[in-house]
Amino acid sequence: MMAYLSPFAPTTLVIIGAFVLLIISTIKTIHLHSYLYITVAFLLLAFAVELPQFGHDTSVYVFPEIFGHAYLVDDFATLFDLMFLGGGALTLLINAIYLSKRDYYNGEFFALFLFAIFGMMTLAHANDLVAAFISLELTSLGIYALTGYHKNYRGSNEAMLKYLILGSFAGVFFILGTAIFYGIAGTTVISELAAFIHLHGQEHLLALSAAGMFIMITVLFKIGAVPFHSWLLDVYLGAPFPVTMFMASTLKVALFAIALRLYLILYVDTGLVGNQAITVIAILTLLGGSWLAISQTVLKRMLAGSSIVHGGYMLIALSSIGLGADTAAPAIMFYLLSYFISSVGAFGILSYIAAGATRPLTYDDFKGMAYRRPYLSAMMAISMLSLSGFPSTIGFLGKFYIFTSAIESGQFFLAGLGIFVAFVSVYYYFKLIAMMYFYPDEESEGERHPFEVHISTLLIGFMAAVTIWGGIGTSLIPWFPGADGMIEIARQAIGSLP
Amino acid sequence: MMDVILTYIVFVPMVFAVIMGVFQVRHTFLRMGAMLSALIVLLLTLTAAWYFDPGVDGMQFVRHLPWIEHYGVTYYLGVDALSLILLLVIALLMPILHLYMWHYETKGYWYNMLLLQTGVTGAVLALDMVLFYLFWETMLLPIFIMIGRYGHDMHRIHAMKILIFTILGSMAMLFAILYLGYAHYALHGVWSFAYRDLASLPLDPSITGWLAAGFLLAFAIKIPLLGFHTWMAPAYSSAPTPALVILSAIMAKLGIYGLWRFGYGIFGKVLHLYEPLLLTLALVGMLYYAIHAITQNDLRRMFAYSSGSHLSLIALGVVLANIYTWSGSLYLIATHALATAGIFLMIGLIHQRTGSVRIDQLGGIASVAPRFAFFFMFFALSITGVPGTGGFVAELLIIIGAFTYHPWIGMATATTMLAAMLFVFWMLQRTLFGTPRSSTASFGDLTATEMLMLTPLLILLLLTGIAPSLFTPLFEPQIQAELMRFIHTAGGAL
Numbered sequence: 001m002m003a004y005l006s007p008f009a010p011t012t013l014v015i016i017g018a019f020v021l022l023i024i025s026t027i028k029t030i031h032l033h034s035y036l037y038i039t040v041a042f043l044l045l046a047f048a049v050e051l052p053q054f055g056h057d058t059s060v061y062v063f064p065e066i067f068g069h070a071y072l073v074d075d076f077a078t079l080f081d082l083m084f085l086g087g088g089a090l091t092l093l094i095n096a097i098y099l100s101k102r103d104y105y106n107g108e109f110f111a112l113f114l115f116a117i118f119g120m121m122t123l124a125h126a127n128d129l130v131a132a133f134i135s136l137e138l139t140s141l142g143i144y145a146l147t148g149y150h151k152n153y154r155g156s157n158e159a160m161l162k163y164l165i166l167g168s169f170a171g172v173f174f175i176l177g178t179a180i181f182y183g184i185a186g187t188t189v190i191s192e193l194a195a196f197i198h199l200h201g202q203e204h205l206l207a208l209s210a211a212g213m214f215i216m217i218t219v220l221f222k223i224g225a226v227p228f229h230s231w232l233l234d235v236y237l238g239a240p241f242p243v244t245m246f247m248a249s250t251l252k253v254a255l256f257a258i259a260l261r262l263y264l265i266l267y268v269d270t271g272l273v274g275n276q277a278i279t280v281i282a283i284l285t286l287l288g289g290s291w292l293a294i295s296q297t298v299l300k301r302m303l304a305g306s307s308i309v310h311g312g313y314m315l316i317a318l319s320s321i322g323l324g325a326d327t328a329a330p331a332i333m334f335y336l337l338s339y340f341i342s343s344v345g346a347f348g349i350l351s352y353i354a355a356g357a358t359r360p361l362t363y364d365d366f367k368g369m370a371y372r373r374p375y376l377s378a379m380m381a382i383s384m385l386s387l388s389g390f391p392s393t394i395g396f397l398g399k400f401y402i403f404t405s406a407i408e409s410g411q412f413f414l415a416g417l418g419i420f421v422a423f424v425s426v427y428y429y430f431k432l433i434a435m436m437y438f439y440p441d442e443e444s445e446g447e448r449h450p451f452e453v454h455i456s457t458l459l460i461g462f463m464a465a466v467t468i469w470g471g472i473g474t475s476l477i478p479w480f481p482g483a484d485g486m487i488e489i490a491r492q493a494i495g496s497l498p
Numbered sequence: 499m500m501d502v503i504l505t506y507i508v509f510v511p512m513v514f515a516v517i518m519g520v521f522q523v524r525h526t527f528l529r530m531g532a533m534l535s536a537l538i539v540l541l542l543t544l545t546a547a548w549y550f551d552p553g554v555d556g557m558q559f560v561r562h563l564p565w566i567e568h569y570g571v572t573y574y575l576g577v578d579a580l581s582l583i584l585l586l587v588i589a590l591l592m593p594i595l596h597l598y599m600w601h602y603e604t605k606g607y608w609y610n611m612l613l614l615q616t617g618v619t620g621a622v623l624a625l626d627m628v629l630f631y632l633f634w635e636t637m638l639l640p641i642f643i644m645i646g647r648y649g650h651d652m653h654r655i656h657a658m659k660i661l662i663f664t665i666l667g668s669m670a671m672l673f674a675i676l677y678l679g680y681a682h683y684a685l686h687g688v689w690s691f692a693y694r695d696l697a698s699l700p701l702d703p704s705i706t707g708w709l710a711a712g713f714l715l716a717f718a719i720k721i722p723l724l725g726f727h728t729w730m731a732p733a734y735s736s737a738p739t740p741a742l743v744i745l746s747a748i749m750a751k752l753g754i755y756g757l758w759r760f761g762y763g764i765f766g767k768v769l770h771l772y773e774p775l776l777l778t779l780a781l782v783g784m785l786y787y788a789i790h791a792i793t794q795n796d797l798r799r800m801f802a803y804s805s806g807s808h809l810s811l812i813a814l815g816v817v818l819a820n821i822y823t824w825s826g827s828l829y830l831i832a833t834h835a836l837a838t839a840g841i842f843l844m845i846g847l848i849h850q851r852t853g854s855v856r857i858d859q860l861g862g863i864a865s866v867a868p869r870f871a872f873f874f875m876f877f878a879l880s881i882t883g884v885p886g887t888g889g890f891v892a893e894l895l896i897i898i899g900a901f902t903y904h905p906w907i908g909m910a911t912a913t914t915m916l917a918a919m920l921f922v923f924w925m926l927q928r929t930l931f932g933t934p935r936s937s938t939a940s941f942g943d944l945t946a947t948e949m950l951m952l953t954p955l956l957i958l959l960l961l962t963g964i965a966p967s968l969f970t971p972l973f974e975p976q977i978q979a980e981l982m983r984f985i986h987t988a989g990g991a992l
Contacts, residue, residue, distance in 0.1 A: 390639075391632040397566070400628070400676070404569065407680045416673055423669040430642075430661060438646040438654045472632075484566045491568075 007053060007073040008062050010046040010081060011121050017042030018114035025107020032105055036096060039110040040089050043117070047085040054078045054489075057496055061127075069189045070128035075496035079333070079489065080124035080257040087250035087340060088117045090459060094348035095242035097456045098355040102150075102240075109149060113246070116142030120254035124261075129178040129188040129215070132258055136174065136218070139254060140167055143247060147239040159238025166231045170221035177214030180207055194265050212267055213277060219259045223252060223311045225281050226288035233292065236304035237360065241351035244300065248307045248347060249340045256314060256336055260329055264497050268322035278319035282414060285312035286421045293428050298360045299350060302428055303343070306387065309421060310339050316414045317402045323409035331401035333490035338398030338470065342386035345463040349380045352456055366432060368441030375451045377436045379464040386467045388429040389422045394470030401487065500549060504559050504575040507542050507585070508620045511535045511592075515612035525603055529596070532608050536592040539615070543589035550582055552972050555979045557625065562692075565629075570679070570689035574626035579973035580980075583828055584622045584755055587835045588615065588748055590954070595740045597951040598843055607648060610640035611740060618748050622755065627675045627691040631668065634716075634756075637749065638664050641741055649736040656729075656736040663729040667716035674712030677705075678764070697764045703771075710765040714772060717761065720753030721809050723776070724783030731790075734802030739846030742798065746805045746842060747835040754812050754831060762819070762980075766987035776817045781910055783810035788917035792924065797845045797855040800925060801838065804881060807918060808834050814911065815896040818903045819984060824977050825970065826895025832969075833880070833888030833962050840877035840955040844870070847948065852937045857925060862934030867943040871930045873952050880959045882922045883915065888962030 021039060024030060059074040061067070092099075092113070099105050119139030126132035144167065148160025182188050184204050185196040197208060221228040236244045289312055293305030314335055320328040353376070354361050370377040386395035399422060406415040451457065470486065514535035518528055550558060557576030565573045577585060592615055599607060617637025624630040638661065646657030678696045683689045685699065701709075719726045737745055761769060787807035794800035808830070815827030847870070848863075849855050864871035880887035883894075893915060901908030934941070944952070962969060 385639075391628075391635045396632075400569075403673075404676050404680060407676050408683070412677075415676070419669045419673050423666055426665050427658075427662065430658070434646055434654060434658060437643055438657065484564075484568070487566070487568060 006049075007060055010050040010085070011118065011125070013042055013046040013049065014085075014114055014118045014121065017046075018111050018118060021107050021111040021114060025111060030107070032100055033096075035107045035110045036092055036099065039114060040092055042114065043085050043089040043092075047082060047089070050078060050081050050085065054082065055492065057492075059496065062125075067131075068128070069191065070131040071122070071125050072127040073125060076261065076493045077121075077124040077257070079493040080253065081121050083253050083337070083340065084117050084120045084124070084250055087253065087344070088113065088246070090344055090463075091242055091246050091250065094344065094456050094459050094463075095245065095351050097454060098241050098351040101355045104150060104152070109146070112142045112145050112149075116146070116246075117250075120250065120257075123254050124257040126258065126261075127190050129174075129181060129190065129193075132190075133171070133174050133178060136222075136258070137171060139251070140171065140222070143243065143251065146243040146246070147235060149243065150240055153238075155238035156240065157238075159235040162231050163235045167222070170218050170228065173214045173221075174218040177211040177218075180211035180214070184208060184211075190261065190265055197266070212262070215262065216259070216278070219255050219262075220281060222255050223259075223315075224308045225311055225315060226284040226308065227281075229285075229288065229292075229308055232308060233296075233301050233304050236307070237298065237300050241300075241347065241354060244304075245344060245347035245351065248303065249343050252307070252311065253336045253340060256318075256332060259318065260332060260494075261497070263318060263321050264329055264494070275319045275321075275323065278315055279411070279414065282312055282315035282319055283417060285309070285315055286417055290421050290424045294424065296428075297362045297364075299362060299366075299432070300360055302363075302432075303346060303350070306425060306428065307343065309425060310335075310343075310387075312421070313399065313402050313418055316406050316411070316418050319414070320406050320409035320411050323411065325405045325408035327401065327408060328405040329494045330487055330490040331398075331405045333493060334401050334487050335398040337486060337490070338386070338394040341463055341466050341470065342383050342393070342395050345379060345383035345460060345467060346387065348456065348460045348463065349376055349383065352376070352460065363431060363435050366435040367439035369436040371441035371448070373449050373451075375461070376457070379460055380436065381433050382464045382467050384429040384433055386471070388426050390426075392468065392471045394467050396471055397487075500546075500559050501561055503542055503546050504577060504623050505561055507539055507546065507589070508575065508616055508623060510539050510542070511612040511619075512616040515609050515616075519609060525605060528605055528608050529600060529602075532612055533593060533596045535612065536589075536596050536615070539619075540589045540593060543585055546577065547582060547586060547972075550577070550972070552579060552975050555976060560625075565626075568689070569691075570682075571628045571691055572626045574629060574692055575623045576625050577623060579976035580755065580758060580828065581622045583832050583973060584748070584751060585619065587751075587832055588619055588622065590958075591743065591747060591835070591839050594839065594843070594951050594954065595743055597947065598846065599740050600947065604648065607644070607738075607740070610644050614640040614644075614741075614744055618744065618752065621752055625693045627678065627693060627696065627760075629691075630693075630760075631672060631675060634671075634752075635665070635668055637752075641737075641745065641749070644741040645733060645737045648738045649741075650738075651736050652732070653736040656732040660729045660733040663719055663726075667719035667726075670712040671716035672712075674709040677709055693760065693763060697766075701767075703768050706765060706768045707771055710761070710768050710772065713756070713760055713765065714776075717753045717756040718779075720756065721750055721813055722753070722806065723779045723810065723813060724786055725779065727783075727787075727806055730806055731799050731802045734805075735796055735798045739842060739849070742846075743839045743842045746802070747839045750805065750809050751812075751831050751835060754809065754816060754827070757813065758816050758827075762816075762984050766984050770988060773817060776813065777907070780810045780814035780817060781907070781914070783807070784814070784911075784914040785917060788914060788921065792917070792921040795857050797848065797857060797925070797929070798842075800857075800921065801841055801845065801881075804918065804921065805834075805838055807914075808881070811893070811896060811911070811915075815899065818896075818899055818907070819981065820899050820902055821978060821981055822895045822899030822902060824899075824981055825974060826892045826899060828973055828977060829888065829895065829962070829966070829969075830892035833892055833959060836955050836959050836962075837877055837880040837887070837889060840873070840952060840959075841881060843952065844874050844877060847944075851941055854937060857928050859935065859937050860929040861932045861938060862930075863938050863941050864930040866934055866938065866941045869944045869949070870941070873944065873956065875926055875930060876956060876959075877952075878922050878926055880963075882918045886963045887959045888966070889959075890963055891966045 061069050062071045116139050119135045123135035126135050144164045147163050148156050150156035185193050224232040289308030296302040314332050317328045317332045386393035389395045389399040403415045514531050518531050557578050560576040563573040565571050620633030624633050642657050642661045646654050679691045722730050784807050787803045791800050791803035812827045812830050815823035880889050883889035897912050900911040
């Protein structure tokens with residue numbers, strides 16, 4: 001009994017935190033900052049408990065007498081948990097200023113946030129399709145509510161409704177796929193399904209492949225892959241900033257967690273190949289996302305469009321899994337990390353600047369920003385460079401791994417297309433740099449905003465430093481992962497899967 | 499000391515920039531720091547050149563450290579004759595540019611110049627393809643910012659243009675680099691991006707042809723060869739003078755350097771497929787750019803096209819691949835860099851004094867500012883390759899080599915050189931001579947600082963012109979060996 005407690009502790013801490021916040025949110029005298037710091041404290045505590053668990057290379061089913069084989073603790077899930085916990089804490093802290101300037105945030109916001117993170121963690125641990133579905137819905141419900149959190153803003157309501165209806169509809173496909181799997185194999189446990197398909201898969205190949213693809217439809221929808229992307233721009237625009245950032249970075253990580261587990265255990269080894277379908281979707285996603293991103297003037301929508309493209313890069317690697325490259329899966333994990341770091345920086349600066357704004361920020365609002373806020377502009381420029389995959393940033397290494405793995409799998413066309421799309425992305429990312437640096441300042445007539453020392457701005461600076469370090473970091477500092485160390489961690493996590 | 503000297507040469511400017519940026523130093527200290535870093539680099543470069551042994555084939559002062567071990571990406575620097583020449587040019591030009599910028603108050607200029615120096619030096623010395631790509635891309639960033647932020651005449655659009663064009667080329671190169679790394683992995687079981695490892699890969703010509711095309715696209719855009727040049731005149735005319743000097747004197751040469759080192763080093767076997775194309779582009783480009791230069795009224799644009807014409811000549815020399823043309827091209831890389839640096843700096847001075855670089859608004863400078871006119875004429879003439887300047891030696895070598903290759907090509911090369919003479923003389927007549935106009939009537943002559951800035955260039959151009967035997971031993975043996983290696987790999991395909 002006790003043996004299971006420590007692997008289970010981080011998840012438990014998060015759900016306890018969610019309930020604690022739910023209870024104390026009824027007390028109206030508590031200041032918003034207290035909620036924020038309580039939430040972050042729970043997340044960081046869970047992070048601290050979970051961190052030593054990584055790297056033991058063990059797979060443990062937690063409380064098998066209760067959950068059966070549904071809840072699995074391995075390095076793969078642990079690494080994803082760490083990303084969710086760190087990502088959640090970062091999202092909240094970076095948006096602290098934004099949150100404190102809006103009076104409609106209260107305790108429930110943070111409770112919902114923790115519920116969503118709890119859902120992501122169980123999603124990463126889920127070794128059972130039903131458990132995965134429940135986790136996914138738990139996460140989604142939390143995020144639906146968060147999306148519509150600004151009750152009096154029509155855009156927010158519209159975003160929530162769109163996301164809720166389309167998201168629930170897409171979620172049904174997951175159930176459908178699970179049902180077909182159960183109907184054929186008599187189980188929903190992923191590892192048992194894999195064993196079954198290994199033995200009898202050829203007899204039901206069509207049905208099984210269809211079931212696998214149904215499940216992927218849900219995942220692809222939530223990632224925002226073209227042609228399942230129509231909700232994404234409006235939802236990202238309408239949602240409050242912290243939630244948009246959360247969806248773009250942390251939620252995406254969670255979805256790739258389940259996608260990777262399904263792919264690596266269930267689809268690839270057993271010959272349930274849907275690679276062609278994923279390849280087609282990757283091509284559509286790369287091209288469609290680029291088109292969407294280029295044609296935007298509102299920055300939040302541009303970042304939303306570009307997040308579709310980044311999903312497309314990862315789909316390149318996903319479709320390369322099982323084609324001969326053992327580097328594809330670690331490449332996805334590294335890319336998730338690199339995209340997470342750079343997009344959190346970009347969204348963070350945007351939310352910091354938008355904190356006092358009443359309308360969505362456009363490219364034009366950034367004219368002359370380098371004169372008004374030189375430090376923030378430099379950090380924004382670093383984030384943009386990293387998102388566009390400019391060398392010496394972590395974004396370049398992310399793309400480097402993705403494209404090499406695609407070439408290694410013989411997917412030359414996809415690698416070439418990915419590089420071309422990266423070239424296109426230079427335009428819409430550098431346009432922002434050009435706006436910030438090339439135009440004289442017209443608003444404040446040379447007056448500089450002082451650099452506000454606050455947890456939000458310090459963290460944004462930290463993310464910028466990590467972006468650079470992740471791109472050129474050496475192994476000179478022994479215990480600190482540089483550019484080389486991070487991919488090793490990803491490989492270790494992938495290696496823990498059976 | 500000698501194994502880390504290249505690392506110091508590359509990173510001293512960046513370290514200075516970072517330290518001064520963190521401490522937010524005042525403008526006076528900033529420019530002194532920048533000058534100090536440029537002088538330190540110059541000193542280190544001269545030390546490296548002093549200890550450089552031309553008789554030994556291959557890379558010297560090599561620094562090879564692991565970086566991303568799983569993918570065999572390494573930190574790999576080294577210098578041979580080819581890169582040493584470029585390294586010397588960069589190290590020499592930087593203090594001169596800092597002197598030119600001495601009165602520039604804007605701090606951003608100085609930081610960008612320091613970072614730019616690290617970028618271009620790194621690109622010259624990097625021998626690992628990923629490291630090379632890193633420097634190749636990052637050197638673009640300061641140029642982009644300098645054109646867009648401090649340039650003139652539609653500079654924002656022109657900055658975007660040079661960025662998009664150059665990155666298009668580098669992305670094609672990136673694909674080829676990644677493929678080569680994978681090919682090494684497929685053959686040997688380990689990843690490697692080291693230039694020598696990739697050069698020894700036995701690749702299928704049908705694939706290598708495409709990979710070579712990726713590299714050639716990047717270099718053709720950077721040089722720029724005819725057809726890939728539409729970014730050139732806008733960018734040159736919008737760039738502030740220091741950036742302009744770097745663009746024409748160093749970054750364009752890096753395109754040649756890339757073609758030489760990686761084009762011939764890695765793709766020696768298939769390059770003959772592209773030889774007719776490159777030859778045509780270079781030959782037609784020489785004439786096309788020269789004719790374009792004649793028609794220009796803007797001095798910057800005129801010398802942008804002139805620069806394009808000479809770079810086509812250098813490219814021609816590289817493509818013809820015999821000992822005359824290769825020596826001549828390498829020689830011209832250096833002397834043309836010195837001469838264009840001189841001419842663009844003086845055009846900058848004209849701009850400072852009159853506020854315009856349009857030829858029809860100038861005239862009669864010689865009668866009011868004789869020293870200025872002398873220097874201007876000297877640099878303009880050394881661009882055309884008048885005997886007594888380094889350009890003459892280089893162009894003569896290339897023309898001789900062209901005749902050895904084929905008489906018709908030799909004829910074509912020699913005639914197109916005349917076109918260059920034409921526009922320079924006509925331009926000199928219209929700007930320097932005649933009666934002074936309202937804008938040039940009170941044209942100030944060169945000051946002592948400006949003389950100090952231009953004299954080293956003048957002395958070096960004369961020295962390279964009169965006594966080439968002082969310099970040729972530095973690179974001749976290695977060029978010879980490199981050529982033998984190329985002919986050997988090409989397997990008599992030429």
